[in-house]
Amino acid sequence: MKDGVRFFFSFLGLLGALAVHAQVNELPRSTPEAEGVPSKAVTALFDSLMALPGTDIHSVVVLRHGKVIGEIYPAPFAPExxxxxxxxxxxxxxxxxGLAIADNRLRLTDRVGAFFPELLPDSVSANLAxxxxxxxxxxxxxxxxxxxMRNLTPDWIRAFLAKPVKTPGRKFEYDSMSSYM
Structure with a gap:
């Protein structure tokens, strides 16, 4: 089970890296056949994705053995x-x-302020701590x-940590800044 979880998280991490690197042509290119994949299979994948109703696909990149073997950017989108x-x-x-936890580099119970001691406000509330x-x-x-907040300052971490903090762990509030942190 642990290997399955590690594979899942590794796969998601690879997708993230692919999204970043593929769009600036930093990943090596190859042909599907050179990497053991029939070109017809890649074409069929692209055709089936484009045929899905109600979708707005910006880009699709297929990676095999660390190499891009197929990519599409339906108009009006482009790789750049x-x-x-x-x-x-x-x-x-x-x-x-999840990967950092599996590698004992991080715990869910780690305090956020410990990662940014130089960016904490002069007075740290108990809730922030x-x-x-x-x-x-x-x-x-x-x-x-x-x-x-992201439009007002480039120093997102300092601005986030300077905000008033209600009791953490109690109320769900959808916020991308938590993910950025």
């Missing part, structure tokens, strides 16, 4: 376009945290979401 990932980021962050990695992952940080 950046894509905001929105809530997909939460999945990748969760996968990365109690905020954990679990609280960030479950979107129960205790910080009221501020969707405009």
């Amino acid at each position: 376009y950046r894509h905001t990932m929105y809530s997909c980021s939460k999945t990748f962050v969760g996968a990365a945290v 109690d905020m954990t990695v679990r609280d960030l992952l479950t979107l129960t940080s205790g910080i009221t979401p501020d969707w405009n």
Whole structure:
């Protein structure tokens, strides 16, 4: 079971890395056949994805043995376009945290402030001191979401930690800043 979980998280991490690197042509390219995949299978995949009703596919990249063996960018999209990932980021962050936990590099009970001691406010509230990695992952940080904060400062971590903190771990409040943290 542990190997299955590790594979799942590794696969999600690979997808995240692929999304970042494939769009700037940093991954090596190959042909499907050179990597043991029939070209017809890649074409069939692309055709079936494009035929799905009600979808708006921006890009699809197929990777085998660390090499791109197929990619499509339906108009009006192009490989050089950046894509905001929105809530997909939460999945990748969760996968990365799972891998870090499996490697004993992180615990869900680790306190957030311990990672950013130089960015903490001069006065640290008890609630801020109690905020954990679990609280960030479950979107129960205790910080009221501020969707405009990212537009006001490039120092997101300091701004996040300076916000008032209600009791962490109690109330779910959808907030991408918790994932960024």
